[in-house]
Amino acid sequence: MKTFSAFPRWCLAAIILFVQPIAYAVDNGSSAAARPVVFNVKAFGATGNGQTLDTEAVDRTIAAAAAAGGGTVYFPAGAYACYTIDLKSNITLYLDSGATLLAADPPPEGEPGGYDAPEPNAFDKYQDFGHSHWRNSLIWGEGLQNISIIGPGLIFGRGLSRGVGRKDPLPGEPYRALPPSRTNAVTAATPFGYPSPLDALPAGVGNKAIALKNCRNVIFRDFTVFHGGHFAILATGVDNFTIDNLKIDTNRDGIDIDCCVNVRVSNCTVNSPTDDGICPKSSYALGHVRATENLTIVNCQVSGYAEGSLLDGTYKRTSRSRNGRTGRIKFGTEANGGFKNITIANCVFDYCRGIALEEVDGGPLEDVSISNITMRNIVNAPIFIRLGARLRGPGKPPVGMVRRINISNVVAYNVSANHGILITGLPDHPIEDVSLSHIRIVYQGGGTKEQAFREVPEYETDYPEPSRFGTIPSWGMFLRHVKGFRATDIELSLMKDDFRPAFLLTDVKDAVFRFLGVPRVAKVPTFVLRDVEDFSVRESRPVPNTNLQKAEKRSL
Numbered sequence: 001m002k003t004f005s006a007f008p009r010w011c012l013a014a015i016i017l018f019v020q021p022i023a024y025a026v027d028n029g030s031s032a033a034a035r036p037v038v039f040n041v042k043a044f045g046a047t048g049n050g051q052t053l054d055t056e057a058v059d060r061t062i063a064a065a066a067a068a069g070g071g072t073v074y075f076p077a078g079a080y081a082c083y084t085i086d087l088k089s090n091i092t093l094y095l096d097s098g099a100t101l102l103a104a105d106p107p108p109e110g111e112p113g114g115y116d117a118p119e120p121n122a123f124d125k126y127q128d129f130g131h132s133h134w135r136n137s138l139i140w141g142e143g144l145q146n147i148s149i150i151g152p153g154l155i156f157g158r159g160l161s162r163g164v165g166r167k168d169p170l171p172g173e174p175y176r177a178l179p180p181s182r183t184n185a186v187t188a189a190t191p192f193g194y195p196s197p198l199d200a201l202p203a204g205v206g207n208k209a210i211a212l213k214n215c216r217n218v219i220f221r222d223f224t225v226f227h228g229g230h231f232a233i234l235a236t237g238v239d240n241f242t243i244d245n246l247k248i249d250t251n252r253d254g255i256d257i258d259c260c261v262n263v264r265v266s267n268c269t270v271n272s273p274t275d276d277g278i279c280p281k282s283s284y285a286l287g288h289v290r291a292t293e294n295l296t297i298v299n300c301q302v303s304g305y306a307e308g309s310l311l312d313g314t315y316k317r318t319s320r321s322r323n324g325r326t327g328r329i330k331f332g333t334e335a336n337g338g339f340k341n342i343t344i345a346n347c348v349f350d351y352c353r354g355i356a357l358e359e360v361d362g363g364p365l366e367d368v369s370i371s372n373i374t375m376r377n378i379v380n381a382p383i384f385i386r387l388g389a390r391l392r393g394p395g396k397p398p399v400g401m402v403r404r405i406n407i408s409n410v411v412a413y414n415v416s417a418n419h420g421i422l423i424t425g426l427p428d429h430p431i432e433d434v435s436l437s438h439i440r441i442v443y444q445g446g447g448t449k450e451q452a453f454r455e456v457p458e459y460e461t462d463y464p465e466p467s468r469f470g471t472i473p474s475w476g477m478f479l480r481h482v483k484g485f486r487a488t489d490i491e492l493s494l495m496k497d498d499f500r501p502a503f504l505l506t507d508v509k510d511a512v513f514r515f516l517g518v519p520r521v522a523k524v525p526t527f528v529l530r531d532v533e534d535f536s537v538r539e540s541r542p543v544p545n546t547n548l549q550k551a552e553k554r555s556l
Helices: 009-018 055-067 180-188
Strands: 022-026 034-040 049-053 071-075 078-082 091-095 099-103 137-142 145-150 154-156 208-213 216-221 224-226 231-236 239-244 247-249 253-258 261-266 269-271 278-281 292-298 301-303 339-352 355-359 364-378 383-387 401-415 421-424 431-443 477-494 503-517 527-538 546-555
Touching: 034 055, 055 071, 055 078, 055 091, 091 099, 099 137, 253 261, 253 269, 253 292, 278 292, 339 355, 355 364, 355 401, 383 401, 383 431, 421 431
Parallel strands: 034 071, 049 078, 071 091, 078 099, 091 145, 099 154, 137 208, 145 216, 154 224, 208 231, 216 239, 224 247, 231 253, 239 261, 247 269, 253 278, 261 292, 269 301, 292 339, 301 339, 339 364, 355 383, 364 401, 383 421, 401 431, 421 477, 431 477, 477 503, 503 527
Antiparallel strands: 022 034, 527 546
């Protein structure tokens, strides 16, 4: 299916101006029948004034295009206030320059109308409310093929909720008082207690800008999303999916890629100060286990600036989040189906959290290559790899696996030293075959001698977040329950002295370190080894060449 992303802009303008409201293409120049290819929403009654609800006009336009076998639904400049828009197969939504698809404010509590109600889902207890429903969105589609949303226009989720309230305040607006029912839910909820009562919303309230379920052959290109709700984009079971050149500045997750196969994310900028930026998942929302696989994320930027300050160019470094800014690339937490055959390359992190690879719900996380990453102003672990046993799924699935992970060419500056590089598996379930190479990290430092003696609980069933582990007793790298580890050409430095060891290894087998460079702090060991087998460090400073078959407790 051709879309106007392949057309020069002058061609699109010529087509639309030549015949309004509908442009036609004649079959081989001989057929008397004409096939509509462009459908202008204003020709079907849309006002574009930002006040009148244009939902019915947009739905009529999409229905007309679908009845003709497909085509482009064209939004000229204007603001189109809408509730839920139902996509159809073989349809392209084209948002022109100056066009805004505006999520209308939900009706007052107790009044009818608004966004479509969330559909029933028998499996909603295995992931949060937002992941379990799709219809309660500004744009949604299920079981579709050959669909696109393209063009330089804007999707503005003004009336969407990120959870908790019926509508999330815009940047600069005060938070509104919650009704007693919601206040009780907030009081009862604990951080990261998912599925969370905070996320559940009634009929009429929308919580996503775009949601797709079980679709294929999808293209999102060139548009901008501002204030996108719980998810700016939620794609569940979407295959052959291209996401290119989007700008997203939002109040919760940016792009969630859940149980999807053959996905390409490129040239996107995602600012999400209070949740994750680009977030692959593999939940149980479809009612069965399905991996996210064959995924590439390239040439993207993620950040945690104040919402709206990416788009207005101010890049404000404030955040409303009680848990600190987020804005990262994270795999998980929902991970029933696992992740396979993943590449992340040429990405920039700024004023956010680091890379997180989390497998805690029984699936495999394997064959991952991450390279050419730059980071600045990172508030937690620059690299976090976690195998846990939350095992949220029917029948309590077995513990999953994390293996064959390559991370190379990472440069990071002004990184919190609370966690360092944090790689932790489970007793009897180690993380396997991890390689780190050509890594440069400048940590803030400042750790104390007391912190160096802290014992870190396993937290096997907890929500997997570096902050859950507290301040780690090493500043550079913490490895626990790992088998087969290679670290080559690693340079770690401090902005101020840190009185914890640089490296702490516990229950690690077959670990090789080459060409390390770390500062020496007086009377502080570089390595602390506990129950370590087949350990080797060579050509590194300030540690002498060392080979150990077994070290129950050893410092270097």
